[in-house]
Amino acid sequence: MVRPDRARRRVPVIELGVPGAEIPAHLRCLAIVPALNEAGAVGDVVRAILAAGQGRVDVLVVDDGSTDGTAAAARAAGARVVSLPFNVGIGNAVQTGYRVARAEGYDVAMQVDGDGQHPPGQMGLLIAEVAAGANYVVGSRFMRDAGYETSRTRRGAMVFLAWLVSAAVGQTVTDTTSGFRAADRATIELFAGHYPPDYPEVEALVLAHRAGLRIAEVPVLMLQRSTGTSSITPLRSAYYMVKVSLAVIVQRIGTAPRPEEPE
Amino acid sequence: MTNRLVIVGVVIAAALVITLVSLIRARRLNERYALLWLIAAALVIIFGLWPAALDALASAFGIAYPPSALFLLVGITLGLVLLDTAIVISKLVARAAALAQHMAMTEERVRALEERLGPDQTYSSAAPPEPGSGPSPS
Ligand SMILES: Nc1nc2c(ncn2[C@@H]2O[C@H](COP(=O)(O)OP(=O)(O)OP(=O)(O)O)[C@@H](O)[C@H]2O)c(=O)[nH]1
Ligand SMILES: [Mg+2]
Numbered sequence: 001m002v003r004p005d006r007a008r009r010r011v012p013v014i015e016l017g018v019p020g021a022e023i024p025a026h027l028r029c030l031a032i033v034p035a036l037n038e039a040g041a042v043g044d045v046v047r048a049i050l051a052a053g054q055g056r057v058d059v060l061v062v063d064d065g066s067t068d069g070t071a072a073a074a075r076a077a078g079a080r081v082v083s084l085p086f087n088v089g090i091g092n093a094v095q096t097g098y099r100v101a102r103a104e105g106y107d108v109a110m111q112v113d114g115d116g117q118h119p120p121g122q123m124g125l126l127i128a129e130v131a132a133g134a135n136y137v138v139g140s141r142f143m144r145d146a147g148y149e150t151s152r153t154r155r156g157a158m159v160f161l162a163w164l165v166s167a168a169v170g171q172t173v174t175d176t177t178s179g180f181r182a183a184d185r186a187t188i189e190l191f192a193g194h195y196p197p198d199y200p201e202v203e204a205l206v207l208a209h210r211a212g213l214r215i216a217e218v219p220v221l222m223l224q225r226s227t228g229t230s231s232i233t234p235l236r237s238a239y240y241m242v243k244v245s246l247a248v249i250v251q252r253i254g255t256a257p258r259p260e261e262p263e
Numbered sequence: 264m265t266n267r268l269v270i271v272g273v274v275i276a277a278a279l280v281i282t283l284v285s286l287i288r289a290r291r292l293n294e295r296y297a298l299l300w301l302i303a304a305a306l307v308i309i310f311g312l313w314p315a316a317l318d319a320l321a322s323a324f325g326i327a328y329p330p331s332a333l334f335l336l337v338g339i340t341l342g343l344v345l346l347d348t349a350i351v352i353s354k355l356v357a358r359a360a361a362l363a364q365h366m367a368m369t370e371e372r373v374r375a376l377e378e379r380l381g382p383d384q385t386y387s388s389a390a391p392p393e394p395g396s397g398p399s400p401s
Contacts (some may be wrong), residue, residue: 062367080375082367092360100368152377 022054023124024131029057030106031123032097033079034090034179035114039068042114050111052120060100064093066209070114089199095191098183102192109188111181118180122220123216126182135217136187136208138173139180143219157241161202164245169209170254173217176202180220187213202244206251268330269311272337276307299347303340307333 020024024031031049035042042061049059061074065087074081084095084236094111101109108130122139129137142158150158158177165176179201183191190211195202279319283300286292310333321332 080371082371084363086363088360088363092364094365096367099364103368197357205298 007079023052023127025054025056027056027107027127027131028073028105029053029108029110029127030097030101030104031057031059031076031110031120032094032101033059033061033114034064034086034093034097035061035066035070035074035111036064036090036093037066037068038114039066039070039073041116042070042079042189043073043077045112045114045116045120045191046074046079049123050078052099052123057110058106060097062093062096064088064090074114087151089198091197094200095195095197098188098195099190101188103184107185107190109183109191111179111183117222117223118218119223122156122180123182125218125220126180129216129218130182130184131213132219132229136205136215137182138175138178138205138215138217139220139222140173140175140178140217141220141222142174143217154237156182157237160241161244164248165202165205168206168248169215171215173205173215175217178220178222180222186211196247199240203247203251206248210251265332266314269314269317269333272307272333273311274303279304280308292293296351298348299340299344303337303344305338306340310336374394 031053033042033045033049046059046061049057051060059074059079061071061079061081063071063074063081063083065084071081071083076234082100084093084096085106087199097111098109109128110123110126112120112123126137126139142162154184158175161176162174164170165173181201187208190208190213191204196207280301283292283297283304287294287297310320314329317333318332320336321327321329324335325333326332326335
C-alpha cells in the first residue's frame with residue numbers, strides 16, 4: 001500500500017558537516033544500528049557514520065534475523081555485526097547494543113536507524129549535548145519546522161504521545177518516537193540492564209526519567225525512508241498506541257524494575 | 264438428591280485427574296504446571312461428592328442454585344491457571360531473548376578472534392581436537 005506521506009515526500013538537503021556537529025575528541029562512541037532487512041540502505045548508513053565519526057565512532061549493526069544479506073552488507077561497509085538468531089524485536093535488538101557498549105566501556109552509545117533516515121552528520125549535535133552533561137539525548141524532528149512530512153493520523157498519534165510523555169517526565173519532549181538518540185555511561189548502564197523489549201522509544205524516556213537521568217532534546221533533520229519497507233502498519237500502529245500508553249501509565253504509577261535476566 | 268450436572272462434573276474432573284497424572288508420569292508435564300489444574304479437579308470432586316458442603320458454600324456466596332457455586336469456584340481456579348501460564352510465557356520469552364542476545368554477542372567475539380588469528384586459523388585448525396575429546400557432532 002502506498003501511503004500518502006510516501007507519495008509527496010520532500011527530501012530536505014542535508015550537508016554532512018552541520019555546524020557544531022564536531023564529535024568531542026575525548027569520548028569513545030558506539031553507534032548502535034538496528035536493522036531488519038535493510039540490505040539496500042545499511043551499507044551507506046555504516047559508511048556515512050564512519051565518515052562523520054572522524055575515527056571516534058565504532059559502528060555496531062544489530063541484525064535481527066534479517067533474510068536479505070543485511071549482515072554481509074553491513075560488514076562489507078566496515079561495521080561490526082551482531083546477528084541475532086531469530087527476530088527478538090527492536091527493543092531487545094537495541095539492548096544488545098547497549099550490552100556491548102557496557103561490556104566494552106564506551107562513553108557514549110548512539111542509536112541510528114539502519115534505513116538511512118538519521119543523517120549521521122548530525123550525531124555530533126547529540127553527542128555534544130551529552131558532553132554538556134545530559135544523560136540521554138533525543139534528536140527531534142519537530143523542534144523546528146524541518147520539513148518532515150508524515151500522515152495526519154501518525155502526526156496526531158505523535159502529538160498525543162508527546163503530551164503523555166511530557167506529563168510523565170515533567171518536561172517538554174517533542175519527538176517521543178525518534179530513534180535517533182545518544183546515551184551517556186549512566187544511561188548505557190541502565191539500558192543494558194532494563195530496556196523495553198518492543199516499541200521501546202517512548203517507554204525508554206520514562207524509564208530514564210524514573211532512574212533520575214537528565215533527558216535533553218536537540219533539533220535534527222530527518223529524511224524520509226528511501227528503500228526497504230517500513231515496519232509500521234495500521235494494525236501495528238493501533239497496538240503500538242495502546243501498548244505504549246499503557247506502559248507509560250504503568251511506569252508512572254510505579255513498578256519495581258524487573259530483575260535483570262542472567263547473562 | 265444429587266444433581267445430574269454435578270455428577271457429570273465429577274466424571275469429567277476424574278478423567279482430567281487421570282489425564283494429568285499420566286502426563287506427569289510420562290514426563291510430558293511438569294508438576295508445577297499441573298498443580299492448579301489438579302486443584303480445580305479436586306474442588307469438583309470434593310464438592311460433588313459432598314453435597315452438604317456445596318450447599319453451605321452456595322449459601323455463603325448467596326447463590327440459590329448450589330452447582331453454580333461449584334462452577335464459579337472452578338472458573339476462578341481456571342482463570343488463575345491461564346494467568347499463571349501467561350506469567351510463565353512472559354518469563355520464557357524474556358529468557359529466550361536474553362539467550363539470543365548473549366549468543367549473538369559471543370558469536371561476534373568469536374568471529375573477531377578468528378579474524379585476528381588470520382586466514383584458516385579457525386578453532387579446528389588452530390587446535391585439532393583429540394578424537395573423542397571434543398564435542399562430537401551428533
Ligand atoms: N533489530 C531490529 N531492527 C528493526 C526491527 N524492526 C525495525 N527495525 C529497524 O529499526 C529502524 C526503524 O524502523 P522503521 O521500520 O524504519 O520505523 P520508523 O523509522 O519508525 O518508520 P518509517 O518512518 O516508516 O521508516 C530501521 O533501521 C529498521 O531496520 C526489528 O524487529 N529488529
Ligand atoms: Mg525508519
